[in-house]
Amino acid sequence: MQRGRGRRTINEINMVPFIDVMLVLLIIFMVTAPLITPSMINLPSIGKAARQPDQVLQIVIDKEGLLNLKTDDKTTQLGLREIAAAVRKAQQGVSDPAVVISADRNVRYEQVVKVMDTLQRDGIQRVGLSVQLASP
Numbered sequence: 001m002q003r004g005r006g007r008r009t010i011n012e013i014n015m016v017p018f019i020d021v022m023l024v025l026l027i028i029f030m031v032t033a034p035l036i037t038p039s040m041i042n043l044p045s046i047g048k049a050a051r052q053p054d055q056v057l058q059i060v061i062d063k064e065g066l067l068n069l070k071t072d073d074k075t076t077q078l079g080l081r082e083i084a085a086a087v088r089k090a091q092q093g094v095s096d097p098a099v100v101i102s103a104d105r106n107v108r109y110e111q112v113v114k115v116m117d118t119l120q121r122d123g124i125q126r127v128g129l130s131v132q133l134a135s136p
Contacts, residue, residue, distance in 0.1 A: 055094040057087055058130070061103040065111055080114060084122035091124075102130040 058070040069076045069086050078086050091097040099119060103112050112129070119127050 055091065055097045057090055057097065057099045059083065059087075059099060059101045059115060061101065061107050061111060061115065063104045063106055065107060067115065080118060083115065084118050084124065087119060087124055088122065097124075098126040098128065099124055100128050100130050 055072075060068040060070060060075075062068065067078050067080065067083055069078055069083065069090070071090050076086065087099055101112060101115055116127055
C-alpha cells in the first residue's frame with residue numbers, strides 16, 4: 001500500500017544549470033575579448049601645415065546665400081560661376097595661397113559644398129572651413 005507519497009510537485013526552480021551556462025559564456029567572452037582587434041581608422045589631423053599660407057582669402061556666404069570675396073583691403077560680391085576666377089585673379093603672384101569659407105549657420109550645407117567643389121575643380125587646393133567654437 002502506498003501512503004499518499006506519490007509524486008510531489010517542485011515549487012522551486014533549479015538554478016544550477018543556469019549558473020553553469022552563464023559561467024561557460026563568461027569564460028568564452030573572457031578568452032575571445034583580447035583576440036578581437038578593433039578596426040583602425042586613419043583620421044585626418046589639423047595643424048600639420050609646414051608653414052602658414054602667404055595669403056588667406058575669405059569667402060563669406062551670408063543668410064541669403066550671397067557670396068562675398070574678402071581680400072586684404074576689399075569685399076566683392078560674386079556669383080558661384082565667377083568665384084573661382086576671382087580667387088585665381090586675387091592669388092596671382094602668391095606662392096602659397098589659401099581660401100577659407102565662412103558661412104552663416106542657417107545656410108544649407110549643400111551651398112557650402114558647391115562652393116568648395118567649384119574651387120577645387122578649378123585647381124585651388126587649400127580650401128578650408130571657418131568655424132566658431134561653442135562657448136560653455
